[in-house]
Amino acid sequence: MLNFLARRIAQIIPTLFFVSVLIFSLQQLLPGDPALVMAGEERDPAVIEQIRQQYKLDQPIPVQYVYWLKGVLTGNFGESLRSKMPVRELIAQKLPVTLQLGSMAILIAFLIGIPAGIVSAVKRGTVWDYGANLFALWGISTPNFWLGILMIFLFSIELGWLPASGYVPLSENWRASLAATIMPAFVLGNAISAILMRHTRSAMLQVLESDYVRTARAKGLSERSVILKHAMRNALTPIITLGALELGTLLSGAVLTEQIFSIPGFGKLIVDAVFNRDYAVVQGVVLVTATVYITLNLVADVAYILVNPRLRG
Amino acid sequence: MSFVRLAFLASALLTSLAGTAQAQTTLRIGIAEDPDILDPSIGRTYVGRIVFSAFCDKLFDIDEKLNVVPQLALSYQTSADGKEMTIKLRPNVKFHDGEPLDAEAAKFSIERHMTLPTSFRKSELASVDHVEVVDPLTIKLVLKTPYSPLIAQLTDRSGMMVSPKAAKEAGDKFGLHPVCAGPYKFVERIQQDRMVFEKFADYWNKDNVHIDRVVFLPIVDSTVRLANLKSGGLDLIERVLATDIKDVRADPKLVLSTAPELGYLGLTINIGNDKAKGPLSQSAKVRQALDLSIDREAINQVVFNGEFTAGNQWVSPTHPYYQKSFPVQGRDIAKAKALLKEAGVSLPVTVDYMVPKGTEYEAVAQVVQSMAAEAGFDIKIRAVEFATTFKQSQAGEFQVFQINWSGRIDPDGNSYIFMRSKAPQNDGGYANPEADKLMEEARAVAGFDERKAIYEKLTKILLADLPIIYIYHRTLLIAHTTKLEGYKQMPDGLVRVVGLKFK
Numbered sequence: 001m002l003n004f005l006a007r008r009i010a011q012i013i014p015t016l017f018f019v020s021v022l023i024f025s026l027q028q029l030l031p032g033d034p035a036l037v038m039a040g041e042e043r044d045p046a047v048i049e050q051i052r053q054q055y056k057l058d059q060p061i062p063v064q065y066v067y068w069l070k071g072v073l074t075g076n077f078g079e080s081l082r083s084k085m086p087v088r089e090l091i092a093q094k095l096p097v098t099l100q101l102g103s104m105a106i107l108i109a110f111l112i113g114i115p116a117g118i119v120s121a122v123k124r125g126t127v128w129d130y131g132a133n134l135f136a137l138w139g140i141s142t143p144n145f146w147l148g149i150l151m152i153f154l155f156s157i158e159l160g161w162l163p164a165s166g167y168v169p170l171s172e173n174w175r176a177s178l179a180a181t182i183m184p185a186f187v188l189g190n191a192i193s194a195i196l197m198r199h200t201r202s203a204m205l206q207v208l209e210s211d212y213v214r215t216a217r218a219k220g221l222s223e224r225s226v227i228l229k230h231a232m233r234n235a236l237t238p239i240i241t242l243g244a245l246e247l248g249t250l251l252s253g254a255v256l257t258e259q260i261f262s263i264p265g266f267g268k269l270i271v272d273a274v275f276n277r278d279y280a281v282v283q284g285v286v287l288v289t290a291t292v293y294i295t296l297n298l299v300a301d302v303a304y305i306l307v308n309p310r311l312r313g
Numbered sequence: 314m315s316f317v318r319l320a321f322l323a324s325a326l327l328t329s330l331a332g333t334a335q336a337q338t339t340l341r342i343g344i345a346e347d348p349d350i351l352d353p354s355i356g357r358t359y360v361g362r363i364v365f366s367a368f369c370d371k372l373f374d375i376d377e378k379l380n381v382v383p384q385l386a387l388s389y390q391t392s393a394d395g396k397e398m399t400i401k402l403r404p405n406v407k408f409h410d411g412e413p414l415d416a417e418a419a420k421f422s423i424e425r426h427m428t429l430p431t432s433f434r435k436s437e438l439a440s441v442d443h444v445e446v447v448d449p450l451t452i453k454l455v456l457k458t459p460y461s462p463l464i465a466q467l468t469d470r471s472g473m474m475v476s477p478k479a480a481k482e483a484g485d486k487f488g489l490h491p492v493c494a495g496p497y498k499f500v501e502r503i504q505q506d507r508m509v510f511e512k513f514a515d516y517w518n519k520d521n522v523h524i525d526r527v528v529f530l531p532i533v534d535s536t537v538r539l540a541n542l543k544s545g546g547l548d549l550i551e552r553v554l555a556t557d558i559k560d561v562r563a564d565p566k567l568v569l570s571t572a573p574e575l576g577y578l579g580l581t582i583n584i585g586n587d588k589a590k591g592p593l594s595q596s597a598k599v600r601q602a603l604d605l606s607i608d609r610e611a612i613n614q615v616v617f618n619g620e621f622t623a624g625n626q627w628v629s630p631t632h633p634y635y636q637k638s639f640p641v642q643g644r645d646i647a648k649a650k651a652l653l654k655e656a657g658v659s660l661p662v663t664v665d666y667m668v669p670k671g672t673e674y675e676a677v678a679q680v681v682q683s684m685a686a687e688a689g690f691d692i693k694i695r696a697v698e699f700a701t702t703f704k705q706s707q708a709g710e711f712q713v714f715q716i717n718w719s720g721r722i723d724p725d726g727n728s729y730i731f732m733r734s735k736a737p738q739n740d741g742g743y744a745n746p747e748a749d750k751l752m753e754e755a756r757a758v759a760g761f762d763e764r765k766a767i768y769e770k771l772t773k774i775l776l777a778d779l780p781i782i783y784i785y786h787r788t789l790l791i792a793h794t795t796k797l798e799g800y801k802q803m804p805d806g807l808v809r810v811v812g813l814k815f816k
Contacts, residue, residue: 085489163541
């Protein structure tokens with residue numbers, strides 16, 4: 001087990017290096033000139049040249065990369081071209097927001113997706129099953145931004161129950177914080193719950209036809225006990241892994257949803273940075289999300305091994 | 314049991330928190346973008362200027378009619394030769410850190426704008442040779458050459474005063490914790506989320522500041538911005554969409570505040586840098602034909618519900634410097650066709666037309682495209698992401714570039730940098746020695762009538778050469794709730810918070 005962990009952790013470093021090279025080179029393919037974008041309406045050639053020098057934009061790309069890598073290795077991710085804020089600080093501001101939104105969304109997805117999946121598998125072919133499938137189809141095919149705007153119209157303008165957008169930190173006022181994030185979390189969770197529902201349904205159907213479930217039934221266990229204790233536990237293992245991976249995706253930022261609800265998370269940070277050609281910010285955020293994603297993957301693998309002894313080498 | 318007690322305690326705490334929060338008044342302003350750095354020397358965005366006006370006072374300000382009025386300065390006087398400007402400062406003014414705003418501090422601020430390596434104010438203050446302290450409350454700007462737009466610059470970021478102590482300590486990071494002499498002082502900024510300011514107790518005009526806190530919230534989506542205003546999450550929003558005006562007017566809880574903008578939307582024609590040497594670049598007649606094929610009022614009706622103003626000059630028809638002897642012409646397809654025939658070009662004239670991506674911009678481009686088609690133009694619209702347009706326009710990779718200019722108070726700020734030969738934003742490479750001479754003259758002369766007469770001659774040349782075809786001037790659209798009192802919209806689009814109060 002330790003051996004396995006050591007091997008997996010050793011693999012992370014070259015992966016991250018590859019990611020950083022890739023993002024650095026891909027950025028150079030973006031049309032536009034960061035110094036010109038920064039100047040915007042104020043195009044003073046001398047000042048633009050000064051910006052290029054100050055941020056080493058006049059150096060060859062490999063040289064820029066080495067400068068950046070040197071910084072990263074000493075914990076310095078550089079500073080935003082637009083706001084002059086250290087990238088590390090920007091990430092520290094956004095990470096809790098994204099974590100909160102991501103966890104709430106995944107919680108909502110589990111709360112809706114799993115029961116719906118189980119019900120539709122158990123009541124296969126009935127109106128419950130069709131209803132759940134219809135819901136899944138709706139969840140997968142509804143665009144986030146559309147659902148978001150509809151929810152704002154209903155809950156903020158018509159009913160006046162929730163704020164239309166914005167964010168309040170949990171530490172400042174937890175009620176206001178939940179009120180501000182419940183709609184975006186639902187929008188995100190809704191789409192994932194549909195995916196979870198489909199997977200839960202097929203996993204349950206498979207398990208329900210297996211021998212040990214037949215045995216459990218033959219033993220005379222109640223249907224409730226058969227489904228919840230025997231079938232569901234086994235069916236859920238892959239679903240939890242799937243959930244962990246979906247959480248990883250959420251942590252890389254929910255671009256559209258954050259934009260609609262003005263949630264200052266990773267998604268909004270990276271989109272604004274790309275549009276402003278704020279390279280240091282893009283690089284920093286991508287590196288951090290890649291690390292989070294890889295770590296979650298590792299955690300999922302380890303959890304799998306812990307659950308399934310056959311995988312232990 | 315303990316959980317119940319905890320929950321009770323928590324809710325009691327929350328109620329008491331809510332109680333104290335209510336006593337304070339907070340003005341929540343929804344802005345369309347997240348501003349860049351809040352340093353008046355380095356700042357370069359329009360939205361940044363909106364935020365500055367809450368915390369960074371300037372030497373001078375403008376009124377609704379674009380007259381220069383005192384703010385941190387009381388008065389100014391220009392010497393007879395136009396090479397010296399003496400400015401009297403308001404006494405007893407303090408910066409947010411308690412430092413006095415005296416002549417030394419004013420000299421420091423202006424010199425900082427002029428010398429900070431990445432200062433975008435350098436070109437605005439390029440005419441200033443040096444600053445002298447005359448007495449503790451008087452400074453003198455000594456100019457290299459007479460430069461009449463200077464006073465207008467001092468009503469904007471170049472006239473903003475920063476605390477010398479704080480600026481020296483922070484260097485180019487000053488914008489992360491700006492210290493100025495405005496009505497509110499900086500509290501915190503969370504990128505892309507909010508900027509919080511609180512009332513400055515020692516403000517020189519504190520009797521007119523009635524609201525305790527001002528919070529700016531960047532909300533990019535205009536529908537969501539409006540939804541927040543309607544649901545009570547915001548008190549004021551800027552840049553309402555023209556298509557939402559009906560909705561705002563129909564809502565009894567909202568007020569729409571408007572003013573004509575200082576800027577314009579124009580079609581920059583690539584005359585000097587067009588590698589393909591297309592007919593538009595080679596012949597003024599072809600440009601005039603394109604101009605005549607456009608029905609500006611129709612664009613205004615179709616895309617903006619008639620809320621904007623059709624225009625043909627770099628200032629709007631309501632501006633004091635608008636030349637009434639050159640009014641907006643109607644569409645004339647027959648004449649346009651005749652001009653194309655005279656120019657001897659083969660039809661259709663294909664045109665590479667660059668436009669920044671965006672619903673409204675692209676809609677305007679499409680209307681222009683279909684109008685010009687009737688005269689014999691084949692316009693190929695190329696919608697390019699905004700950040701990329703800068704590079705392409707500077708490299709001359711366009712034949713027509715449809716672009717917006719936010720506008721400056723002095724007409725020089727709307728003309729010189731775009732049409733003076735070799736000027737930094739003259740992307741179309743227009744060069745006409747006669748026009749250059751007039752633009753220089755307009756800078757050197759101070760009197761309104763004299764300047765207007767020079768601009769009249771310039772207008773005549775530019776409307777014949779057409780380096781830029783002006784289409785319309787936006788109406789600044791700001792909406793606020795009826796609870797907010799005392800709001801007046803100025804043509805520079807900025808939101809002035811002094812004097813505002815809640816009912």
